[in-house]
Amino acid sequence: MTLSSSSNTSPAPTPRPTVREAVLRLLRHLHIDTVFGNPGSTELPMFRDFPSDFRYVLGLQESVVVGMADGYAQATGNAALVNLHSAAGVGHAMGNIFTAFKNQTPLIVTAGQQARSILPFDPFLSAMQATDLPKPYVKWACEPARAEDVPRALARAYHVAMQAPRGPVFVSIPADDWDQPADHVEPRQVSRSMAPDPAVLCQVADALNSARRPAIVAGTGVDRDGAMDLLVQLAERHRAPVYTAPMSARCAFPETHRFFGGFLPAMRERIVEKLAGHDLVLVLGAPAFLYHVEGQGPHLPQGAALWQIVDDPQMAAWTPFGNSLVASLHLAVGALLQACNPPQRPLPAAAARPEPAAASSPMEVAYALQVLNVVRREEDVVVEEAPGSRGVMQARLPMAGPGSFYTMASGGLGYGMPAAVGLALGRQRMGLKGRTIALIGDGSSMYSIQALYTAAQLALPITFVILNNRRYAALQDFAPVFGFAPGEKPAGTDLPELDFVSLARGQGMEATRADDPSRLAEDLRAALNAPGPCLIELVVA
Structure with a gap:
């Protein structure tokens, strides 16, 4: 008996997607459809057959590109994608990569790299030790060992960028990787909120409830975590003035509110002077404290205790005094609001408003x-x-x-x-x-x-x-x-x-x-x- 040729035929294997196809699919799952960039030769393979549902936003210099991505990420609440040229482009961008790191802005910064096949020859436009260049101002840096690892590296980069404390990450991608076969990365959820430790939160609530004259110092993290409306309620319940922390990068409390106490300067002695008379200082979403010049003496008025709530363990670790709780601000402030049981306190004095400025020529x-x-x-x-x-x-x-x-x-x-x-x-x-x-x-x-x-x-x-x-x-x-x-x-x-x-x-x-x-x-x-x-x-x- 003769077997038919069809009985020996196996189904053709499903072709694997290219790195480009797998990355675009991943970005769609992550709701990232905008690329901020200033194009260079080693990045061109990424953009061949650029899909119509993506948008490329051109900046005329790499630092400008990163600044645009930073603003976009802060407005949307999602990580933004930046594409830079290899070493020189990353070097140009470093000023605003540093700012994104300090802003705790989630950015995925990719940079082109020369083709893997010629990297041993130190080719023109290559980046030597590419992952070291943006450090220490990125949370994570990677040049994948294999082309097929690029999509998974970008997936990891996204989750690292979005985890608190948020910040920029860096992935170097050789030019010849984009057409290589890879596997799709399946979407996954990673929890990003950090609930406060109940026992420690209880201590914060007890300190706040028992204070005679508490003050709150609010910083960038309050707005970034969507906790400002909760903070307004907390301040009103405790009749506590709210000061904006030194060098806060966002509005931390409505500045026309009756309980707004003003801005703390980045000087140790002036901070102590501003907080004089308070027996408890609760710092939310900010360092305690950020200084600009050398100072002397205590960090707080005599007799005042300090509690700090931030989502950055490193910030909590270097705070030189007081106690810290690491948690997401909206969860911690919401829990403090539920635990409110303050004594009767007088209303805080309203912050002084300046006299109207007069017209002059030249204008002030x-x-x-x-x-x-x-x-x-x-x-x-x-x-x-x-x-x-x-x-x-x-x-x-x-x-x-x-x-x-x-x-x-x-x-x-x-x-x-x-x-x-x-x-x-x-x-x-x-x-x-x-x-x-x-x-x-x-x-x-x-x-x-x-x-x-x-x-x-x-x-x-x-x-x-x-x-x-x-x-x-x-x-x-x-x-x-x-x-x-x-x-x-x-x-x-x-x-x-x-x-x-x-x-x-x-x-x-x-x-x-x-x-x-x-x-x-x-x-x-x-x-x-x-x-x-x-x-x-x-x-x-």
Whole structure:
């Protein structure tokens, strides 16, 4: 008997997807469909046959790209994907990778690498020790050992980025990996919230309930964890004033609320002075405390106890005094609210409000921001990078509450303009109303002025407000702390002759200059109601 040939035929094996196909499928599962990048040769294979349901957002410099992704991730609450060129591109991006690390922003940073086949020959545009370059300012870094490991490495990167404390991660991907076979990575859930230890939480609640005059210091983590509304209730129940922690990168408490106590400076002695009279300090979502200059003496007023609740074990570990609880803020504050049993306490004294600033020529920053506060809408958000005017902004431009304010936690310049672009894009994605106001100093703006191009190309609802005082004001004003004589200017801190109207128009954006205080409200209203992005240069004293 002769067997038919068909009886010896096995079904053809299902072809494995390529690395590119597996990565795109994974990204769709993770709800990531936007790539922020500045293209280079080693990244080109990633984008061949780029799918129509993905969007590539072009930035004109790598640090700008990371800043845009940071703002987008903060607006959407999901990790953003950044694609950089190999060593040089990652080097350009490091300033804002550092800021993303300090901001605790979840970013998946990928970088191209030369083809595996020629890596032994130290080829042009390769990255030697690629995973070491962004350290220590990424939570995890990997160059997969095999091409087929790339999708799983990116899955791990996503979960690491999203776990508290959130932050950037880095994956180096050789150029010839994208067409290699791989397996799909099945989606999985990883819990990201950390419940507070019940016994320790009980101690915090007892301390808060028994305090005679408690104070709360709130930081970036409160807004990032969606705990601000709970904090308002907690403060009202305990009649405790709420201070914003030094250098907070987001609004931590509504700044027009009756219980808002003001801003703590990043100086040890001044913090002790501000908190004098309180017998308990509860720090939420912030270091205790962040200092900018050397200080002496105690960290707290005499007789005051401290409890800190943060989602970062490292931050809790280096706190030099008091007790810490590591937990997600919304869970911990919600539990403290349930455990409220305070004694009768007097209302805290209301924070002093500044007298109205008068119009003058040239305009003072205080007057300009006072007018901006009047004409902006409640749903508008502010992204700030004007460190020389931050104290004036805190007095004249109070923030309303959740999602109303963003700045850099790192102190590194070049974040604000691209972050505003990413934030506006993310808010648009989330269906949120309102305009993004980028309040930027003249010196700060020149670190990332290329962000104007992307804003113009995407026609985003952003108004860039440039405070042009023709100097690095923060450095000149801070110089006496470092021994400069009164009025003595450090070298290289004057900035004459910058023309921001021309710079903006050269990148395709409408722009105006305002130097007449009598027309300022009209000029700002026009800038805030423009159909697309625009820039207004405020000439200030």
